[in-house]
Amino acid sequence: MPKIATYKEAVDYLYSNLPMFQRVGSVAFKKDLTNTLALCEVLGNPQNKFKSVHIAGTNGKGSTSHMLASVLQEAGYTTGLYTSPHLKDFTERIRINGVTVDQQFVISFINKLQEIIEKIKPSFFEITVAMAFDYFAQQGVEVAVVEVGLGGRLDSTNVIMPELSLITNIGWDHMDLLGDSLDKIAYEKAGIIKNKVPVIISERQADIEEVFKHKAEGEEAPICFAEDFYEVVLNSDHAFNGFKVYWNKAFFLELNTFPLGGIYQRNNIQGVLMAAEILNEQGFIIPVTALQNGLSKVVDNTGLRGRWQKLGDKPMIICDTGHNKDGIQQVLKQLTLLSYNKLHIVMGMVKGKEPEAVLAIMPKDATYYFCEAKIPRAEKAQTLAEQAKVFGLHGQVIPDVNEALAVARSNASEADVIFIGGSTFVVAELNDL
Template sequence: MKTYSETLDYLYSQLPMFQRTGAAAYKNTLGNTLVLDEIYGHPHRSFKTIHVAGTNGKGSVSHMLASVLQEAGYKVGLYTSPHLVDFRERIRVDGAVIPEGSVVDFVGQFEELNRTAKLEPSFFEITVAMAFWYFQQAKVDVAVIEVGLGGRLDSTNIITPELAVITNISLDHTALLGNSIPLIAAEKAGVIKSNIPVVISESNDEYNEVFSRKASEVGAPIYFADKEYSADYSMLTTDGKQRFNFHRNGELHLEKLEADLLGNYQRRNVAGVLKAIELLNDADWNISTEAIYAGLKQVVINTGLRGRWEIVGTNPMVVCDTGHNEAGIRQIVEQIRLTAWKELYMVIGMVNDKSIDDVLALLPSEAHYVFTQASIPRALDAHELAGKAEAAGLRGKVIPDVKAAVAEILEVAQPHDLVFVGGSTFVVADYFS
């Protein structure tokens, strides 16, 4: 039997992995997933599920829902991707990561079974199968399942959930999902299933009709959360949380709702979570107002989520955020504008399949930059990034190692300055590792 280290090496080196190699690992069919599901006896049918899709915010929404459901007394599975530091972050039960022994057991079983099936699965296909298998072993009541990429052909899309949440749509993975908002929305709409409610967290004229049409075709009730729920934004509380007053249909609904996932953009994600909880309660779930308050107040404690406007240092303030596409960077820049600072330092790295020029056009020209690159094959060369940035009017140093880049900035940054680390999930992962 393999050790845990040998098992990880098998997963990373022998199976195509999108996070590292990009489009070559993408499968445009659910064939392998369906065979794996058959081999393991359809484990996802043994527990309830909630499906979360979208371009930005789906990780935050997944973790928020899991945290609230835990506070409501349910045993909760949580499947998300990618991980930041530890592979096991992808698969959690009540916040605890899957044990190393379970990873080893599953992969060992797969290799034995695959002598007959002779599948050639991707890293993601195996990981989804592992999650469903482990959640069955753990006897969870419900699992919150985050879509990996797209929706229609994503390996998670074999489930029939209690409800689906779609956060928003923006241009990302255009080579695989389409080069326009309506085309990408059509792929995400693949998670909408017959008679299953779907919540759209953030409505937009560019894609509302795509979702409404799909919902109508399959008889799925559809709800646009931000047309019912809206929030006043307030600055941070003294214990490092932010506080909202949430209104429902114009009337005060939840006063002084505290969230430990920081960032003004989270108000849109919370709206989707609140509508989803309302629909679950309508379906005879038991999620109290107290569970909502407690769950949103301690998402990080309950689920281990990191990298969403995460303050990792003070004097100077150091913030990490995994936002990485045009819409995500736009939200980050908005948050930077809402934050007090004297000098702004940006440690930025990107992957090579993003709309680099569009992202660079959004970044603040007054910042001091260090261009870096994550330790994955998809990372854009730091020197190439610096060249593109200079053409966009952004100048700075090139330090390819993420930790070395941050360390150099901290040598010069002062107590009232802001140091931002991001541009890619994998830059943040390198910083945390």
């Protein structure tokens, strides 16, 4: 077997030889943990060599993971962070104290495991999870924040035994793989709840909270709902300028310089604060200053991008990776807080996302620029435009994401707003990101 010599060869090998869910969809999803366990066994079970926090949910799990990792960094811990998908480069998936995995490690890891990779044919995600755990173990991280890829119960990351599990929320996404009801989706997410390991649910959802309570009871896992303890409120109802946080109705802290402009981050913040509280009870030392600084510096500390991120002024240009009905609903709610003359939306989606549910809630008075990401799963821009027309949405078909944004810019006045979204992969292709 020829050795891989360069980082480009390594990434090409991962993309071309291993099925990647983000690119090809459900054929890449393995419904058991056999391959991940086999890979970890060959590596000496690195997942058992560091403490971890496991984070699942439909929306917000990425932001929550980055925020908690930033808080732990500010508390002085050598902190690993595993998230997916990446926006610009593969190494973004694996970080220690915000620094991405060394490219040379990626090369040597694949060379080391090439024989077993060829033998068991794991998915792209299975390999990446094993790589992250091996890197964290070798680099001696004290704690790793591990974001679930898809679901929970059968996700490759579910081979860890964490100090704490956290589930952000449940919404309609990946129904073809996780189930056609919120109960079924919640059951899959609840699969990260482990025996006697505390679990936090960031927000109460009356329809499904019994699913979590039942699973936690069966595992003898202490369970709490973060919103019962923390309340995060906007400083202003009319524009975003930070949050005030209350604990058990008493003022706790203020975030005037919080860099993530999405008001939807309120629910994620309360989950992070609850996580820090429980970790403190377990012997971690996370002072309030670490909470304040970790949340305020999350972008600088962890490199988080694409969450209600401002890319320009006059016209204001905003992008967000929200890609399902629940996520986009939050984005649209925030758009109503902005003052503008006209709204321009550069939009693309991927197949399997039930576009009708999203298109039905999109504003009819916006001008649309339908585009498509350069991945096999991308919905054709022309197809999306035709689907959108049924819901009274009209605009141009400009397949290339950056060309679509350039046309939107040329059409917009300084008093307008341009929003880019509908898919993580559309946002990822932006040159300005």
